[in-house]
Amino acid sequence: MREIAAAAGVSPMTVSRVLNKRPDVAPGTRHKIEQLVAESGFVRSRAATAMRKGRHGLIDLVVLSLDSPYILEIIRGVEEALEPTGFRLVISATNGEDQRERQWLAKISDGWTDGAILVLAQGQSARLQALRRRGTPFVVVDHQGELGPHIPSVGATNWAGARSATEYLLSLGHRRIAFIGGSPTLGCAQERASGFRAALEAAGLVPEPDLVRPGTFMHESGYEQTLALLDLPRPPTAIFAGNDTMAFGCYSALRERGVTVPDAISVIGFDDVLVAPLVIPPLTTVRQPLADMGRFAVSMLQRLIDGRPLDAVRVELATSLVVRDSCAAPAPPKRPRP
């Protein structure tokens, strides 16, 4: 910078002003400096700028794990939204290890990043409040547990999505619909279960306890619960899995038992992960706009960083039903009525 300044016959301060697009520089001087900068290919040391300004140009994305394609969608949205802002995306995974979770708190709050987007499964209220106290701007995405008050977050309309999925099954004629939930400690799982119940009740049906099963959002649990459902005296005609991964577990179990989808039983999922259209039969599911959620989180975070007010502390983006081939009208009962 000194060199540029010398070449332009001004002080480094003036160069700094030009680079920061400050108004108080004469147009001629500005132009000359800009030209010199362009010619020399000069770039400011970010480290020095960061030290001086206290801004690093880095956004942390902290995720629970990098195991699921689900997270990739969010990353994609965040990356896209961040790209034009000049901020750079720093990714770290906690893998649920307590030690690492402490570490990110330390890392984030040491002024090393300018803001954070957190995608964490379990409630971390205490840690989140600690972060808040430190003044680090952050946004929680798809938080699936109890949040403390005033924690900015982005989610999806889990309740409405689950209801519409259930309504769709009802509209096909299903009456015995099973539901395999996610981990009951997670907020989104509760919302989906609740949406499911609401739809049934709106149709004048009572959810049968046998047909509402707990799950873990993992493949195995979809598999196991489906086997259990098939062993029931009166198995369901449709299964609503709390997420796509469990729906794939259903597929596995149904295949093992020789039950065809959707002829003998219908399956519907939640999330619309990338492979949902690729499995056989292509999975009908409730699309969660994960990339959009990531994008939205970025825009909220920007506001927080800039000190602008938020329109809303909690934002829920709309889910949508994606109809593919895994649902059909229920198989006719043994004594078909014409």
Place this chain on the structure above:
Amino acid sequence: MREIAAAAGVSPMTVSRVLNKRPDVAPGTRHKIEQLVAESGFVRSRAATAMRKGRHGLIDLVVLSLDSPYILEIIRGVEEALEPTGFRLVISATNGEDQRERQWLAKISDGWTDGAILVLAQGQSARLQALRRRGTPFVVVDHQGELGPHIPSVGATNWAGARSATEYLLSLGHRRIAFIGGSPTLGCAQERASGFRAALEAAGLVPEPDLVRPGTFMHESGYEQTLALLDLPRPPTAIFAGNDTMAFGCYSALRERGVTVPDAISVIGFDDVLVAPLVIPPLTTVRQPLADMGRFAVSMLQRLIDGRPLDAVRVELATSLVVRDSCAAPAPPKRPRP
């Protein structure tokens, strides 16, 4: 740091020495300072350290796109390997846009990051050489095109993997094996095709031109080529898809035509993406150790950053055959021989 120093009754320099684990500090002093640091939760300003040392503690991971679960595996490996090193992972995607690709070059080479891991599909020899000239350490992962000389890279044994997949099909008794290749411009696609041919020839078979089809690594191309194969006068008894995504395309086409896997036709893929075990039937495929490749890239990069010599400029990690349920012996011919 000043405060810590004051509390310990030493100068900030001594604190710095302790934090940098320098040897020339009396054990007692060191212990006291360590304790004070732990108590106060003090963390050094990375910006200041970065400025002073010229190291930022950031590693760039530049990927072509964040669309495929394939990339997630690599990210996971890189993240895991990077975690204990204290380096932080910065992710950016070029999405194949020329402008962005120029940008990462600029960003990486402006001293902002300490090194880069590049996962780029197409040959970018010119850019890579430019990076090299700037002296930024970098490693290329799974590069699928022509690399310039002396470019450190990590890949997989595509040729051997394809050969073993083919040998497996041969061992099951298949003789009419189709191959759906990846984009012919990509090195890994060429290698896989070549491995396929080698296995056939080793078995004394000649690849039939009709059964060796071009592809694009995308789902559609697996689908279309499979339909074309089925329309052949003598369709194959097995299909080797150049990657898992295309194998899923095969599944779709086969299902549409009512051809069952693996009874009527066997399908084998390449990559072993996360969903490969979840589809129905679970896909037999060649596992590419993507996470390991990411990890290995990190260790290579570390050496480069530290100025240590590399054991090898090009490293290829072993692929392995993962047998699941999508392959079986070929259906008996019309006139079964006892």
Place this chain on the structure above:
DNA sequence: GCGTTCACCGTTAGCGTTAACGGAATTACA
């Protein structure tokens, strides 16, 4: 007693940038 070596620690200075202030030149206005 004096030099030498070693272990430990402090001082100085500066990394590259910018906030804050101030000063000079120019313009605006009474």
Place this chain on the structure above:
DNA sequence: TGTAATTCCGTTAACGCTAACGGTGAACGC
């Protein structure tokens, strides 16, 4: 013409840390 406001730019001093060097005291050898 004088004063105030405005525009433009330079000076100073940090931001938090550490490289390089220097200094102190103790231990040791001659």
